[in-house]
Structure formats: structure tokens, C-alpha cells
Amino acid sequence: LYISETTQYFQRRRILHAAFDGRSTGRLLRYTKGEGVKVVVEDIYMPNGLTLSHDKQHILVVSGVQIGRYSLEWKQMEREPFVNVMAGTGDNIDAKAHLPDGKKMNCYWAGYGSRFAKPFTLLKTLSEKPLLKSILCALVNYQTIIENIPKFSALAVYGEDGKLIDVYQDNNVIAPWLSEAEVFGEYLYLASWYNPFLARVKIDY
Numbered sequence: 001l002y003i004s005e006t007t008q009y010f011q012r013r014r015i016l017h018a019a020f021d022g023r024s025t026g027r028l029l030r031y032t033k034g035e036g037v038k039v040v041v042e043d044i045y046m047p048n049g050l051t052l053s054h055d056k057q058h059i060l061v062v063s064g065v066q067i068g069r070y071s072l073e074w075k076q077m078e079r080e081p082f083v084n085v086m087a088g089t090g091d092n093i094d095a096k097a098h099l100p101d102g103k104k105m106n107c108y109w110a111g112y113g114s115r116f117a118k119p120f121t122l123l124k125t126l127s128e129k130p131l132l133k134s135i136l137c138a139l140v141n142y143q144t145i146i147e148n149i150p151k152f153s154a155l156a157v158y159g160e161d162g163k164l165i166d167v168y169q170d171n172n173v174i175a176p177w178l179s180e181a182e183v184f185g186e187y188l189y190l191a192s193w194y195n196p197f198l199a200r201v202k203i204d205y
Contacts, residue, residue: 001030002028002030002031002070003028003030003031003037003050004028004049004061005029006046007025007046008026008027009025016142016145016146017142020133021133021137022045023045024045024046025043026044027042027043027047028040028044028050040075044063044068045063045064046064048061048090048092049090049092049093050062050093052095054106055160056072057071058070058071060108061077063090065090066083066085067081067083067108068082081162087112087115087152088112088156089112090113091110091180092180093108093109094180095108096108100168100181101205102183102203102205106159107165109157110155110157111155111181111190111191112152113152113178113179114149114151114152115152146194151173151176151177152173152178153169153174153175154168154169154178155181155188170201175190175197175199176192177192177194178190179191179193186202187200187202188200188203
């Protein structure tokens, strides 16, 4: 069983403080019944969602705006990321055998949290200004910080080669901070770590 530890300095409910902090203090852990918990990779920037690759040779690790790749054969993170830069901050990732519209295809679904693209993003701006970042975290209410980060309501689909296939986006941002999605019947259900509701979209087959 593989588990991600996003940061060693902040609790999960203070995840944005970890993002502003900017240090790579996350870890990839492995649990086995015989050996218990062991650290297999250290110094990862905000590792979050994990999934086994379709070829069963790698664990894909969402890390900030990247998706890294841990080799099960070589027991280490590969130098080249699976996805170098996503348009939003990643949350969970799931290996799927079909696209959201039902078309059969091995792919990966990744939920986007906040925006990480032009013209402006708070996370990127603060990452370049450590003093301002420290002042903001110390003086501004946490809920206020969340409310002022540019929201993103999007589900990205990547191919087995890491190339972007499509982005399913709600421009009205009714359901931001998406974590993952599942298809049940004729609807695509959208889950979030932040929203107090479960959103759904009718699929147009």
C-alpha cells in the first residue's frame, strides 16, 4: 500500500500554507503487513494523489502542478515527470479504461484545484516572493486566503504517454477545487475536498 504525505510541517487542513511554504518536504510511504511503514522517497513537493500506471510499472504521483513517476522496478522517482506542467494545481489522479464520455481508452483523470496559468495566479506569484508569502500566512485569515485564490473547475484527461487529451471545464466555476470524478449512469459526479456538496454533470453520449 502506497501513501502520500504532503508535508511534514502542516496539518492537512492547512494545505495552502504548505503550498505557500514552497519547501519540498513531502514523502512517499509504503506499508506492508510484515515491515509496517517505510519511507521510499523524500523531498517531494506536495505529493497528493496516487495511482498505479496501466502497465503496472509505476506509481504516478501528483506533485503540485506536476505528475511524477515512481518506478516500482528501480524503487526511485524518475528524473523526467510524467506531466511536466499542468494548467491547475493537481489533487487526485485515477487510472481509467475510458474517457468521461464512455469511449474506451486507457487514460488518467486528474482533478484541478486552483488555477496555475496566466494572466495571474496567487500561488505562482507568492512562490516568487517569500517575504510576502510569510506575512500573508501569518496575518490573513485562512478562509480569506482560500476565497481569494483564483478558482478552477476542471477535470483533465491524460493519455498513457502523459500527453493531455482533453480538459472538461466549467467556466462558471460552480464546483471549484475538484478532487476526482466518477461516472454513474448518465452522470459524471465531481467530488471536492472543499465543497459541501457533490456536483454532477449529465453526460452527452
